[in-house]
Amino acid sequence: xxxxxxxxxxxxxxxxxxxxxxxxxxxxxxxxxxxxxxxxxxxxxxxxxxxxxxxxxxxxxxxxxxxxxxxxxxxxxxxxxxxxxxxxxxxxxxxxxxxxxxxxxxxxxxxxxxxxxxxxxxxxxxxxxxxxxxxxxxxxxxxxxxxxxxxxxxxxxxxxxxxxxxxxxxxxxxxxxxxxxxxxxxxxxxxxxxxxxxxxxxxxxxxxxxxxxxxxxxxxxxxxxxxxxxxxxxxxxxxxxxxxxxxxxxxxxxxxxxxxxxxxxxxxxxxxxxxxxxxxxxxxxxxxxxxxxxxxxxxxxxxxxxxxxxxxxxxxxxxxxxxxxxxxxxxxxxxxxxxxxxxxxxxxxxxxxxxxxxxxxxxxxxxxxxxxxxxxxxxxxxxxxxxxxxxxxxxxxxxxxxxxxxxxxxxxxxxxxxxxxxxxxxxxxxxxxxxxxxxxxxxxxxxxxxxxxxxxxxxxxxxxxxxxxxxxxxxxxxxxxxxxxxxxxxxxxxxxxxxxxxxxxxxxxxxxxxxxxxxxxxxx
Amino acid sequence: xxxxxxxxxxxxxxxxxxxxxxxxxxxxxxxxxxxxxxxxxxxxxxxxxxxxxxxxxxxxxxxxxxxxxxxxxxxxxxxxxxxxxxxxxxxxxxxxxxxxxxxxxxxxxxxxxxxxxxxxxxxxxxxxxxxxxxxxxxxxxxxxxxxxxxxxxxxxxxxxxxxxxxxxxxxxxxxxxxxxxxxxxxxxxxxxx
Numbered sequence: 001x002x003x004x005x006x007x008x009x010x011x012x013x014x015x016x017x018x019x020x021x022x023x024x025x026x027x028x029x030x031x032x033x034x035x036x037x038x039x040x041x042x043x044x045x046x047x048x049x050x051x052x053x054x055x056x057x058x059x060x061x062x063x064x065x066x067x068x069x070x071x072x073x074x075x076x077x078x079x080x081x082x083x084x085x086x087x088x089x090x091x092x093x094x095x096x097x098x099x100x101x102x103x104x105x106x107x108x109x110x111x112x113x114x115x116x117x118x119x120x121x122x123x124x125x126x127x128x129x130x131x132x133x134x135x136x137x138x139x140x141x142x143x144x145x146x147x148x149x150x151x152x153x154x155x156x157x158x159x160x161x162x163x164x165x166x167x168x169x170x171x172x173x174x175x176x177x178x179x180x181x182x183x184x185x186x187x188x189x190x191x192x193x194x195x196x197x198x199x200x201x202x203x204x205x206x207x208x209x210x211x212x213x214x215x216x217x218x219x220x221x222x223x224x225x226x227x228x229x230x231x232x233x234x235x236x237x238x239x240x241x242x243x244x245x246x247x248x249x250x251x252x253x254x255x256x257x258x259x260x261x262x263x264x265x266x267x268x269x270x271x272x273x274x275x276x277x278x279x280x281x282x283x284x285x286x287x288x289x290x291x292x293x294x295x296x297x298x299x300x301x302x303x304x305x306x307x308x309x310x311x312x313x314x315x316x317x318x319x320x321x322x323x324x325x326x327x328x329x330x331x332x333x334x335x336x337x338x339x340x341x342x343x344x345x346x347x348x349x350x351x352x353x354x355x356x357x358x359x360x361x362x363x364x365x366x367x368x369x370x371x372x373x374x375x376x377x378x379x380x381x382x383x384x385x386x387x388x389x390x391x392x393x394x395x396x397x398x399x400x401x402x403x404x405x406x407x408x409x410x411x412x413x414x415x416x417x418x419x420x421x422x423x424x425x426x427x428x429x430x431x432x433x434x435x436x437x438x439x440x441x442x443x444x445x446x447x448x449x450x451x452x453x454x455x456x457x458x459x460x461x462x463x464x465x466x467x468x469x470x471x472x473x474x475x476x477x478x479x480x481x482x483x484x485x486x487x488x489x490x491x492x493x494x495x496x497x498x499x500x501x502x503x504x505x506x507x508x509x510x511x512x513x514x515x516x517x518x519x520x521x522x523x524x
Numbered sequence: 525x526x527x528x529x530x531x532x533x534x535x536x537x538x539x540x541x542x543x544x545x546x547x548x549x550x551x552x553x554x555x556x557x558x559x560x561x562x563x564x565x566x567x568x569x570x571x572x573x574x575x576x577x578x579x580x581x582x583x584x585x586x587x588x589x590x591x592x593x594x595x596x597x598x599x600x601x602x603x604x605x606x607x608x609x610x611x612x613x614x615x616x617x618x619x620x621x622x623x624x625x626x627x628x629x630x631x632x633x634x635x636x637x638x639x640x641x642x643x644x645x646x647x648x649x650x651x652x653x654x655x656x657x658x659x660x661x662x663x664x665x666x667x668x669x670x671x672x673x674x675x676x677x678x679x680x681x682x683x684x685x686x687x688x689x690x691x692x693x694x695x696x697x698x699x700x701x702x703x704x705x706x707x708x709x710x711x712x713x714x715x716x717x
Contacts, residue, residue, distance in 0.1 A: 096587050098695055124698055162709035163589050163702070196648055 027058030030112030034063060034105045036119045040128040043156075043164060044097055047123050048083040049092050051116065060069045061109045068102045097123040128210035129155060132188070132205045142193065146225050148172075150203050151189035152218065170205045175280065198227040220347070226243040350477070578692030580610050585699055592706055598660045600707050601651050607696050608644040615640060618689055636693070643700070654711065 032054025041047035053063060065077035065088045078090035088103075103119040132152040140147045155166040166185040172192060184190040186204070195201060201224075204217040254261065583606050586592040595603070615637035622630040654660045 090589075098587055099697060100587070122695070160589075161593050161708075162705035163593070165705065 020514045026060055027109045027111060030035065031107035031114045033114045034107050034116045036103070036105065036116060039103075039119070039121055039126050039482070041123050042125050042128065042130050044124060044127060044210070045092050046095050047126060048087055049090075049103060049119070050083070050087045050364045053107060054114070055087060057107060061107050063105055063107050065103060065105050067104070069096065078218050095123060095126040099123075102340045109195060124210075125374050127209050129207045129209045129212075129215040131216045133218065134209055135203065135205050135218045135221045136201055137201070139223060139225065145193065146195045146197060148192040148201060148203070148223055148225075150192065150205070150221070152205050154188040155207050155209070164209050165211075166207050166209050167211075168205055168207050171217070172201055172203045174199045174201060181524045195225045197225050200224045313375060348494075404467075537545070578688075578695065579614065580696055582608060583610065588633065592703065597599070597654065597707065599711055600703055601647065601654070601660065602701055604647055604703050604707070605644065605651070607700050608640055608647065611640050611693065611696065612637070612644075615688065615693075622686070642673070644665060650707075650711070659711065 018100070034054060035052045037050040039047055039049040039051045049065070051065070053061065063086065065080075066074050067077070069072050077093065078094050079089040080087065082089040099122065101121050101123070103121070105116040106455070107114045132155065135150065135152040138149045138151075140149050152168075167186050168188065168190075170184050170190055171179045171181050173179045174196065182192075192201075192203075200222060203221045203223070204219070206217050208214045268461060283514070298412045308508065334385055555698060560691040583603065585603055589643070592600075615633060619630050619637060622633055651660070
């Protein structure tokens with residue numbers, strides 16, 4: 001069997017050779033090019049540089065760092081060991097700031113050498129602090145709420161007379177939560193208020209010198225907040241119990257005496273009584289008899305309905321109103337005040353049911369939509385000062401118009417309370433029946449939201465005023481005139497001002513806003 | 525201009541002599557002066573050729589902490605003012621030189637010039653106050669007519685390329701910043717320096 005053992009031994013040696021060749025215990029070629037990893041200065045007085053050797057280099061490769069300082073001669077690294085393997089540490093005597101360093105690492109072995117690329121640096125540019133040390137957490141109670149007091153060693157132990165400015169940042173998290181970052185300022189301590197009882201917190205701190213790079217995070221500090229004391233809970237339970245008793249008593253009393261209370265709070269309302277109408281008829285639900293009973297007592301004027309549906313919509317406002325511009329939006333000109341009266345009655349001075357609440361709402365609305373516009377304008381002015389180029393087209397300034405006529409824009413602007421909700425447009429009048437157009441929005445008259453759909457429906461019912469003659473006659477425009485909302489297009493109108501000048505009567509007449517078909521005004 | 529090399533020339537306004545510490549929002553007071561340098565020089569030959577002799581190299585400035593802290597208040601203030609004054613004309617000409625090329629860059633240079641001016645007048649005010657309080661003496665001559673120093677170095681900076689000029693500016697601004705911090709600690713001990 002000696003041949004076998006000899007064979008085995010041979011195989012072993014071959015294997016060993018192969019393995020050693022793989023691991024390259026000794027190199028058989030020139031080394032590869034080393035690469036600079038990073039250089040840092042923690043205090044602007046010393047700095048360290050690290051490099052990375054080529055991974056294929058053998059164990060016997062040596063590295064040497066050479067540097068030139070601002071046109072001086074080349075020198076070698078003063079300290080290879082303080083900062084660990086593949087590093088070079090420059091102490092105070094060898095460090096100058098505001099001076100350019102040119103560094104090179106050269107790898108040597110038996111077969112040759114290889115130089116890295118030149119690394120240029122200025123020490124003030126590579127400032128990066130070491131992580132803060134000795135981070136400690138302590139529990140404090142601030143008015144019965146748990147507070148975490150975090151403190152750590154200040155970065156500069158000796159006074160540095162303004163040489164370094166260190167700012168800190170900390171982060172903390174509950175047991176398995178996410179980190180929350182927190183700037184901690186320049187002092188080496190910080191307090192976290194209102195910590196949750198019963199939780200464990202983890203805190204870490206890092207620093208930045210002269211607004212340079214942030215250091216690594218320090219080691220974590222842990223703290224457990226104790227659960228809230230049961231004594232407090234014990235206090236609240238009897239209080240809750242005792243306050244519950246009168247509460248239940250009140251409920252019982254209410255239940256027993258419910259009928260009395262109901263009578264007192266909500267007295268019964270007398271039922272309606274209409275002449276000729278039997279309430280029971282209504283209840284039984286026979287509608288023909290009901291409507292006949294209703295109609296007998298009414299007389300309707302014979303009004304010919306307008307066949308042509310092309311009509312303009314006129315909204316008349318008081319002239320002393322606030323008018324807002326839309327900056328940078330759609331260029332809407334709109335009046336802020338309007339009336340929500342339905343009918344005009346020329347005999348009685350109808351109280352202007354001016355709802356100031358609606359005014360305020362509109363004002364608020366416009367303040368809201370204009371605010372971005374103002375901000376943009378301010379930014380524009382600022383930008384002008386710093387001589388930046390900006391497009392002037394971004395801003396649209398619409399001049400204020402002091403007129404009492406308002407264009408209703410066809411653009412998509414939702415305006416609150418533009419018109420009252422308690423109209424229903426008349427579609428047709430046949431004989432004694434008034435056929436009302438079914439409007440989804442007018443059924444609930446309190447709905448004040450207006451959309452464009454409703455806006456477009458509106459013109460059906462309104463006619464444009466052509467001329468005012470005297471005190472009682474309003475000449476309405478031929479509806480075939482035009483349909484684009486511009487009251488000046490029909491040629492008969494000039495600017496609104498001549499209209500106004502016709503007299504105060506005119507203003508009074510149309511004070512309440514709407515001219516509709518069902519009024520008693522004579523219509524042509 | 526976006527600063528590719530990472531650090532920012534931060535010329536803080538020295539308004540009153542009780543100046544706040546580091547401003548959190550350094551972007552406002554910070555003017556990015558971009559130096560298109562790489563940290564790797566193109567070739568070894570370049571090293572000898574790179575002649576970054578700033579026009580302010582004739583001004584003796586302390587190059588480390590000990591030397592800076594060893595200076596007296598007067599010396600420190602004088603160095604700061606010398607540096608600031610020396611940059612007034614170069615910045616103006618630099619801005620003019622850039623104007624036909626790029627309006628934005630030229631505007632940025634103008635902004636830097638304005639900031640330098642602000643810092644300078646601030647430091648002058650501080651120095652005057654210090655004198656009033658008797659903290660420094662014998663300073664009047666350098667303070668009242670700093671312009672007298674300017675003409676002697678008028679031609680050197682004109683030879684600098686844009687890139688070199690910016691590099692010099694960045695370095696000098698950093699120096700001014702550091703010296704100001706030291707001076708501030710000297711003047712107002714309450715800062716706990």
